[in-house]
Structures are given as structure tokens and as C-alpha cells.
Amino acid sequence: MATAYKADTYGDVQVTAPWGVSQVYSRDFSFNIGTNTANVGFIINDTVALCPIPYKSASYGVLVVGYNIEIPSLDTGTSVRVSLGDTDGASNAFQATFFSAVAIGINAAGVLNPLMGFSGTTATAPVRGVLPIQYLASKIYTDQGNSTTKTIDFMLKITTAPNTATTTGTIKGSLFLHTLQQSSVTF
Numbered sequence: 001m002a003t004a005y006k007a008d009t010y011g012d013v014q015v016t017a018p019w020g021v022s023q024v025y026s027r028d029f030s031f032n033i034g035t036n037t038a039n040v041g042f043i044i045n046d047t048v049a050l051c052p053i054p055y056k057s058a059s060y061g062v063l064v065v066g067y068n069i070e071i072p073s074l075d076t077g078t079s080v081r082v083s084l085g086d087t088d089g090a091s092n093a094f095q096a097t098f099f100s101a102v103a104i105g106i107n108a109a110g111v112l113n114p115l116m117g118f119s120g121t122t123a124t125a126p127v128r129g130v131l132p133i134q135y136l137a138s139k140i141y142t143d144q145g146n147s148t149t150k151t152i153d154f155m156l157k158i159t160t161a162p163n164t165a166t167t168t169g170t171i172k173g174s175l176f177l178h179t180l181q182q183s184s185v186t187f
Helices: none
Strands: 004-006 024-032 047-053 062-071 081-086 095-102 110-112 117-119 122-124 133-135 139-143 146-150 152-160 170-179
Touching (some): 047 062, 062 081, 062 152
Parallel strands (some): 004 047
Antiparallel strands (some): 024 170, 062 170, 110 117
């Protein structure tokens, strides 16, 4: 049965100084595979919420202007595929905004960024290479008559199970954000 994981740093309050004039902030994250998966590795449809995408209200928001994710070997076989996206779909569902079912982490470490995904010597173009992507108002969902506000997460999903899952390594990286309307956002 698939498991919804959160990065080890998901709940960290990270307030970082903006980079220069561009006011770009970095939201760093890491996920230890062995510790979090009880040393069994990933299975199909497992998700890892890497970090929340912060925004304030309808008049404030953020732009995702970049990301860089280092992924260790996830499969000693040849089948694992991952998708990278957000939970901004209908009813907070995952959508492969950035990469969809790419072969990253097969017998080698890999990297995902807006320019290209690399695994060993194989390169894969992203689904959406055009950045920035704007996130505005929080979404209100009704669950059993109660309205709740849910966060939008930056998420990695295992879309095809590994043949032989590896149980070590750390997924780590950064999400690069630019705040809108001079809003003060806690990352």
C-alpha cells in the first residue's frame, strides 16, 4: 500500500535572506530514504511532500522560479519512474507539474531541475520547462461539511515501482521562490 511521506525538514520554519536584488528565497529540504521507509525503499504511488509552497491570501502569493533536487539511486533494476509536481490539483490532488514518469535514480544518482533531468548519462526534458509558476490564494476544501484550508506541497511521486528498491540515500534539494506584493512569508 502506498505511503504519503513528508521530508525530514518539511515542518522546519525556514526564513532565509533573499538573494540580492531579485528577492529570491531558497526553501531547502531533505528526506532520508532508509530512516523514513523503514529500510524497505519505495513502492508504486508513494509520495514525498518535499516542502510546502507558501502563500498568504488572494492578493499575495509566490512564484516558483526554480528548483534543484538530487536523487540517489532508487532502483538496482531498470523500472523506477518518478514524477515531480505539486498538490494544486482538484481536491488537493497531486499533479505532475514539472516532470512526469521520468527514469531518474536507476542504478545511479540523478538530478531534477527546470532545464533538464539527469540520471547517469541519460537526460530528460521537464514537462514544464517554463518558469515561473505563480501560486496565489490558499484553497478551501469541504470535507464532511467542514471547510478547511490545505497547503500546496512541492512533491515527488513514485509513478512506477522499482524492481529492486534501494534502502539508502537522501533526497535533497531546494525550491527557489519569489514573494509577490512584498508579502512577508515564513518558509
